[in-house]
Amino acid sequence: MRRLPTIIKWACVAGLIGFVAGGTWIVRLPEGVVATAAAVPLAESAASLVRLHPPKRPQRPVVAVIGLNAGTETTDYLMPTGILRRADVAEVKLVAVEDNPVKLYPALSVQPDMDIAGFDAEYPAGADYVIVPAMRRDDDPAIAAWLRDQQRRGAILIGVCAGAKVLAAAGLLRNHRATTHWFYRDKLRRIDPSITLVADRRWVVEPGLATTTGISASMPMALTLIEAIAGRGKALEVARSIGVEHWDAGHASAAFRMTRPFATTVLANRLRFWQRDELEIAVAPGFDAVSLAIAADAWSRTYRSRAVARAPAGATLIDRDGIRVLPDAVGPAGKNAEYIDAPGMAAPAATIDRTLAAIAGRYGDKTADVVAMQLEYLPHSP
Template sequence: MMSWRNLAWTALGGMTLLAGIGATWLLLLPAAPASGTAPAISRDETESTLAALKPPKRKRPLIAIVGINDMSETTDYLMPYGILARADIADVLTLSTQPGPVTLYPALKVQPHATIAEFDAAHPDGADYVIVPAMSRDDDATVLHWIRSQAGKGAIVIGVCVGATVVANTGLLDGKRATTHWYSVGDLKKHSTIRYAADRRLVVDQGIATTTGITASMPMALTLIEAIAGRAKAEAVAGVIGLARWDARHRSDAFSFTRPFALTAIANTLAFWKREQLGIALTPDVDEVSLALIADAWSRTYRSRALTFAATAEARTSRSGLRILPDRIAGSWPAEQAVPDSGASPPARALDETLRAIETRYGARTADFVAMQLEYPR
């Protein structure tokens, strides 16, 4: 029988081996992402993208943003809704696969306008555009069937971020060019006939559009506004949200799994005793785009989670008419654990202010770690 001493030495040897493998893996990771300038987008390519996104059916289009009820990505779901709804150039609805609220990831909970069954009953001819966010499951049979059915009725399907892998699993991307969040490019390439398009924040191919990471839903929404209502309208909305440009320009290799990214994820995960719950007051007419970006960013630090609070359990109606449910029933929140107020700033500026606040609270590496997850060029 093996003695306790031998068992201890065996365990120590195993841990030493694992530590060595881990250290080797970290050393093999790049020390920093690539630097450089994103390649320019030709005017012909921009015009082609806009032409491909023209409304396929109605003069005033119908846009459906669909999510599963358990963990659809926060910004992917809320930002297209908020930007497109305030543009007032289309009817925009948020949908869920089942009755009840949609719990977003990594933060917030909303009451969608309708279920997909209710939408189908009200609009048997389908949507003009279907926006697909990242979801906790990219193989949900109900949502895959519904997306395919909408495409069959002539809708343009837009996969935002890792929503591209959801669209890929419908088969609608087979034989087409596409992009997705940098972390999920490998998953997209598992579909052998999909052609990954690098250095593009937005790709459109035969009625299917895809985007890169989470914050790409901002330029995607503005591009859609331009396709529907023209450049002047898109510029007006861009001014309101604080974005100077929104073309498909992107440098893919500036976003990658680096050694600082891995070390920050490990260090912040292991520092579990320092984890915080940070409060955001949920007020009527809250800007759902800024709220999504702020809550998403703080909840991706691996050091904190953003929670909304309100004095009562009733949903608060956002600036563009979406009902958001508070996470906590509370009249106030400790000042030292309150999220710095950036909600009054235009959304793009609110994100920059949030990243600076994260840097102040947790350090530059954590701010860079969050920006990398959001695929946001700083």
């Protein structure tokens, strides 16, 4: 638990009281919406797979997952990387602007495989696919220029979650259909009013472009990409290994919006600023970075806690698929350290539900719902 100086505490209280006093907009918010996803026509699913077929190297395509060193969303960056590497149907590279650690948010740091210059030198023909996560900055000039160059070389660009804003800021979604995280729909329209937002789809695939809804959508999107590259059988094999029974582009968009319970729970949790839990995850050799990312990401979205990775020794943790995680702490924990269950080798899909259940047990159902809403995830629906 971290404690703020008294003067900062009271300054925060005063600010929040003022916010609540003027925040009558909260009262006008809906209580919530119950919605279910409709089935996606088979012809639409088939057309999406055709558009995602490897454009240049049908035998062994190259996938670049691009990150901004100063801030890239945790699960967006690590989940598609881990799932695609586990399938072993493509060369999958974690790329960053610089050959330095990538600070992920809201948790963890990783060492990329190479920087942009190194990728261009190793793959002069460019990538077959570039996966674009959400980033702290939508309009980084180096990333925008590199994405435009990769598109010119024939890569299919896939904006995961708010990564759609990065594509839009680079001018790559102009006059296209797209989707994004529910919280950023209006922001995406402001970046490029020519974009047509599509509701009730977990992903939208256009020629040479794809976009997805919120954070959890990178799991089924990765499976869809595996199916496009290597067929349904391989996708089913990987799906079983990560705990997914069914996936498609169907999505209940109306279930994800700003509601009164969401806003009031976030505000209440922020008011408890003097009670911030730092929860440690003990990471053992052979861990799964996808499950670790899910757990650390979710626990760091409660507005009550932050998850950190602790290693027994060593400066770098290498997961089962070669992802290099830089621990936040090394060595034995102090006597007051508080641990949460390490995901270990648990199936990633199960890790989502298990972590949400643990958050509900610690902070209540409303906080677990706030986390699920941020992940754009309906429990038991990967």
